[in-house]
Amino acid sequence: MGEEVAIAQAAWKLLLRPVRLLPDVLESDVLARCPSCHNTFSTERTGRQICPVCGKPLVVPEPPAASATAPTAELVSEPQGTPWERRGELGFWAGWGQTVQQALLEPGRLFASARLDRGGAQLGFAVLTSSVFWAIGQILERLLLRGQTDRMRQLLAAASRNPDVAPMLQRMLDVQSRASSPGAVLALAALTPVFTFVMLYLNAGVTHAVAAVLGQAKRGFPATFAACAYASAPLVLLAVPACGSIVGVIWLIVLTGIGMKVTHRISTGGAAASVLVPYLVLCCLTFLAMGALAMALRNAVGQP
Amino acid sequence: MRIARAGPPSIHAAGFAGVAALLLLVAAALPIDAPLLALFACPFRTATSWPCLGCGLTHAFQFTVRGQIGAAVSASPLGTLLAIAGAAHAGWTALRFAGVPYAPAIVAGARTRWACLLALAANWIFVALRTRP
Numbered sequence: 001m002g003e004e005v006a007i008a009q010a011a012w013k014l015l016l017r018p019v020r021l022l023p024d025v026l027e028s029d030v031l032a033r034c035p036s037c038h039n040t041f042s043t044e045r046t047g048r049q050i051c052p053v054c055g056k057p058l059v060v061p062e063p064p065a066a067s068a069t070a071p072t073a074e075l076v077s078e079p080q081g082t083p084w085e086r087r088g089e090l091g092f093w094a095g096w097g098q099t100v101q102q103a104l105l106e107p108g109r110l111f112a113s114a115r116l117d118r119g120g121a122q123l124g125f126a127v128l129t130s131s132v133f134w135a136i137g138q139i140l141e142r143l144l145l146r147g148q149t150d151r152m153r154q155l156l157a158a159a160s161r162n163p164d165v166a167p168m169l170q171r172m173l174d175v176q177s178r179a180s181s182p183g184a185v186l187a188l189a190a191l192t193p194v195f196t197f198v199m200l201y202l203n204a205g206v207t208h209a210v211a212a213v214l215g216q217a218k219r220g221f222p223a224t225f226a227a228c229a230y231a232s233a234p235l236v237l238l239a240v241p242a243c244g245s246i247v248g249v250i251w252l253i254v255l256t257g258i259g260m261k262v263t264h265r266i267s268t269g270g271a272a273a274s275v276l277v278p279y280l281v282l283c284c285l286t287f288l289a290m291g292a293l294a295m296a297l298r299n300a301v302g303q304p
Numbered sequence: 305m306r307i308a309r310a311g312p313p314s315i316h317a318a319g320f321a322g323v324a325a326l327l328l329l330v331a332a333a334l335p336i337d338a339p340l341l342a343l344f345a346c347p348f349r350t351a352t353s354w355p356c357l358g359c360g361l362t363h364a365f366q367f368t369v370r371g372q373i374g375a376a377v378s379a380s381p382l383g384t385l386l387a388i389a390g391a392a393h394a395g396w397t398a399l400r401f402a403g404v405p406y407a408p409a410i411v412a413g414a415r416t417r418w419a420c421l422l423a424l425a426a427n428w429i430f431v432a433l434r435t436r437p
Contacts, residue, residue, distance in 0.1 A: 037411065053409075054409070054411045055306065055308065055409055055411070056411075119314065119315040119316055119319075120315045123315065123319065194326070197319070197322070197323070198323050198326055198327070201319050201320060201322075201323040202323065205320065205323075209420075212412050212417065212420075213417045213420050213421060214417075215414075215417065217412075221316055222316065225316060
């Protein structure tokens, strides 16, 4: 015996007609939410069927007018979409700007309006926002902090003339010189969309895995992905040299937590745990370069 | 897990397939045991002498992509599984783009969650015991 599920008209159809009881015969696809896996799917008929997501049996109820004994159906109203998801009507720049503004100032509203079937748009927003500002930040950092970098290079070069210094330092200097060349900076900037694409999926995958293990992934991976994608809006701060990246990443973590809470409709504690546990694991990677640099410097100055 | 009929892969299935393929390519190309990359060490292990949950993943990917499964399992059994699953997912997604109408359907129930936690803990214990001086 399958469980009954919620039923509702698709959101775009709801926008076109006043609220009323569903007709006896389904005119076209309706949205139903599976009581087992809580995923929403589209169906053309009522009655007993198999959830296309989890494969468990369920019953899509008859419309209320046709069945007086049907339980109260939960209305599944899809949100209208974020400004970025509606950029077709708002315009590209207005859609992007309003999405960033909402993410920074009204994140709850933004995440509540995100549509889970717009993964492509969300991916595009995150990759565009992160990679463009990351690339700008890299170029600005090379230009503005060139003097500081040169001074550090001179310092390391002076240290490397010490015969006791490990030859590794000299190799680091060579690599650093090559990486600072304009060609290398431009090549790195051009590769940022690939880096952001990989990092976005890794972040969303790890966050979702932790949320699933903790039993907090109530609405599937698209909800986690929407949270992670729109949470990348503060990465516009990557364009600010030096401190921008630190502030941007901390803001991103906070926004991911808010996004998980809203898109999965879970508690604040559950959202916080889902978001922060991966960082406990990933902190190793985050501080990898710092640890390596510290070890290299320790070797360079000849301490045991 | 069961194999069910499915349409073309979703954007996220395709995205994960792309990421898996990229990571495996990078693992194949990067000489992680040669300088300068060999300089990078897990700061958690450096500070505590205990491995973190992710220790061994990079080597597991590197050995798996070179077909050295024994060495990969020795580095991180879970990392080896992850690399193989990533390769399988990338391959299957390519087949789905080519028209294969089937896909594995995974339902994560309470048992699956506990199994994941136990696997993570067992993997960490294995890596910790193997790398303990």
